[in-house]
Every structure is written in structure tokens, then in C-alpha cells.
Amino acid sequence: MSIITPGIGLIFWTTLFFLIVLFVLAKKVFPAISTALKDREDSITKALSQAEEAKKEVANLKADIETAKKEARAEREEILKDAQAQGKKMIAEAQEAAKVEADRMIEEARNAIEADKRAAMAEIKGQVAELSLEIAEKVVRQSLKADDAQKQLVKELLA
Incomplete structure (x- = not known):
């Protein structure tokens, strides 16, 4: 048996072990790997759909x-307008x-001035009347010193 050309027995037993290992792998390992891959694919799909939903949200x-x-800005503008309107x-x-x-x-000052004016005018009139009476009294006393003038005045007053 040489290294380059293997013997028939070696090929037979290697092939047999290979088929047995392949059969065991096909019955036990491949379904588990397939299930794991399917679960992984489902979880990835689910994660992608959740990511899409999150993106939409x-x-x-x-x-x-x-x-x-926008509503807050509009409300702020409305409040400012109201405040300005109320201020105005x-x-x-x-x-x-x-x-x-x-x-x-x-008007009160005018009324007070008018009242003071009337009071001042009344006071002035009173003083003028008093002065006039004093002057008239002095004039009448001087003109009535003579008897003829007194008689004449009495006649005029009686007439």
C-alpha cells in the first residue's frame, strides 16, 4: 500500500464512516442547525419589523x-397680541x-375762580357803595350848610 494510492478497504471503511457521520449529522445536527438558523432568521425579521415600527413611531x-x-408658537403669539391689546x-x-x-x-378751578371773582366784585361794590355814601354825605353836608340850599332841597324832595 502506498501513500498515493489507498487500498480498497481503506476507501470502503472511510466511505462507510463518512456516510454514517453524514447520516447522524443529517438526523441530529442539521435539523438543530436548521432550526437555529430559522429562529435566527425569524428574530432578525422580527427585529427589522420592530425597527421599522419604531422608525414610523x-x-x-x-x-x-x-x-x-406650531400650536405653542401660535398660542404664544395670541397671548402676546392679547397682552398688547390689553396694555393699549x-x-x-x-x-x-x-x-x-x-x-x-x-372746571372746579374755573368755578372757584368765578366764585372768588363774584365775591371780590361784591366786596368791591360794597366798598364803592360805602365810599359813595361817605362822599355823598360829605357833599350833602357842605351843600346843606346854607339855609337857602336846605329849603330848596326839602322842596325838591317833597315834590
Whole structure:
């Protein structure tokens, strides 16, 4: 038997052992490997589908977040507009109230001035009347010193 050409017995027994090992592998090992590969394929498929679902969910969440941002911006703008409108309204009301108060105070001041003016005029009239009476009294006393003038005045008054 040489190294290069094996003998028939060696070929027979090698082939027989190979077929036995192949048969055992086909009955016991290959189904287990096949099952493991199938399970692995199923888990990979399941993981891929879950990844797709997660990707879709992330896209939906991004869309929801963007919508919420837009709504928040719109709400913020609305709140700012309302605040500005209320501020303008409050300023206008304060200006109107200040104008009304100023007009009232001006009217009160005019009335007070008018009352003071009337009081001063009445006082001046009283003083003028008093001075006029004093002057008239002095004039009448001087003109009535003469008897003829007194008689003449009495006649005029009686007439």
C-alpha cells in the first residue's frame, strides 16, 4: 500500500464512516442547525419589523412635536397680541380717566375762580357803595350848610 494510492478497504471503511457521520449529522445536527438558523432568521425579521415600527413611531412623534411647537408658537403669539391689546386698552382707559379728572379739576378751578371773582366784585361794590355814601354825605353836608340850599332841597324832595 502506498501513500498515493489507498487500498480498497481503506476507501470502503472511510466511505462507510463518512456516510454514517453524514447520516447522524443529517438526523441530529442539521435539523438543530436548521432550526437555529430559522429562529435566527425569524428574530432578525422580527427585529427589522420592530425597527421599522419604531422608525414610523419616531416619525409620528416628530410630526406631533412639530405640530405641538406650531400650536405653542401660535398660542404664544395670541397671548402676546392679547397682552398688547390689553396694555393699549389700559393705557387708553388711563388716559381717558386722566383727561376726565383734568377736565373736572379745570372746571372746579374755573368755578372757584368765578366764585372768588363774584365775591371780590361784591366786596368791591360794597366798598364803592360805602365810599359813595361817605362822599355823598360829605357833599350833602357842605351843600346843606346854607339855609337857602336846605329849603330848596326839602322842596325838591317833597315834590
